[in-house]
Amino acid sequence: MERRTPLALSIPVVAGALAIAATLIAALPMAALANCQPVAKLPDLRPGILRAGFHGPRPFAAPRRPRHLHRVQGLPTAPPPKGNVEVTYLGHSSFLIRTPKGASAITDYNGYVRSPLPPAIVTMNHAHDSHYTDFIEPGVKHVLRGWTTAEKGYPRYNLLYRDLRVRNVATNIRGVAGGTEFAGNSIFIFEVGDLCLAHLGHLHHQLTESHLGRIGAIDILFVAIDDNSTMPQAEYAKVIRALKPRVVIPMHYFDEYGLNQFYGLLKPQGYVPMPHTSRTIRFSKRTLPKRAVILLPGGGF
16 A cells, blocks of 8 residues: 655645635635725816806905914824724814824825824815915825826826825816816825725815716715805705715814804705814714714814
């Protein structure tokens, strides 16, 4: 009878062990994926003429404080726990977004509203100079400008940094001298684990079906509610109805009157005001409210 060597004996044993391991791995719960993956990819080069016209600013303009370096202090030192995302309202249209693996991004980065430490990623829009800057603080690794530039052309981003993915959907804005600036603004989408956050930037028109398809399903939406230089609040209420986020976070607000008016417009959609006492809040999929407008202190400029 042929005598088997230890090596010959090990082959079926190893194969069986690998099969068992593969079965066990397949049975393990997989990490949840964000549900805001786009379902359409073609850009809207002229979305302003497809569904809704632009809404011009009102004759008056809200007063704005003199600009000076404003570095928000007192933020949590440790990153959020697994399955969470941390949002801090820095002011105007700037939010600091942090992830469990230490990725960080600031929206509508303008150089004068800053966090204690520089973020890895900054996003910008250029409808006004309070939403962008050419002077980036040291330490920022990725600068995402949300408008068409001579150097890079049409704005297209799909950046993965640690556990944070940032992508954009371009929209149009009113030109300085009238008319339309195509792809002059970007809606930036931030994907963290199974959560999806969208920052509308300086949105000036309604979204087309193509926009909505490329944005995807959103959990948390940042909305400018100045009712003046972006769009009337009633028009933003239509955008919110189309996107159906669980949480709406106002930005670019200047007074209590505007806040209360915005709450009233969203009440028919089932959104409940939930003022927060801190600039910083953490979200997880499990603890998201059904429909809420969460006001973070720090607005008014």
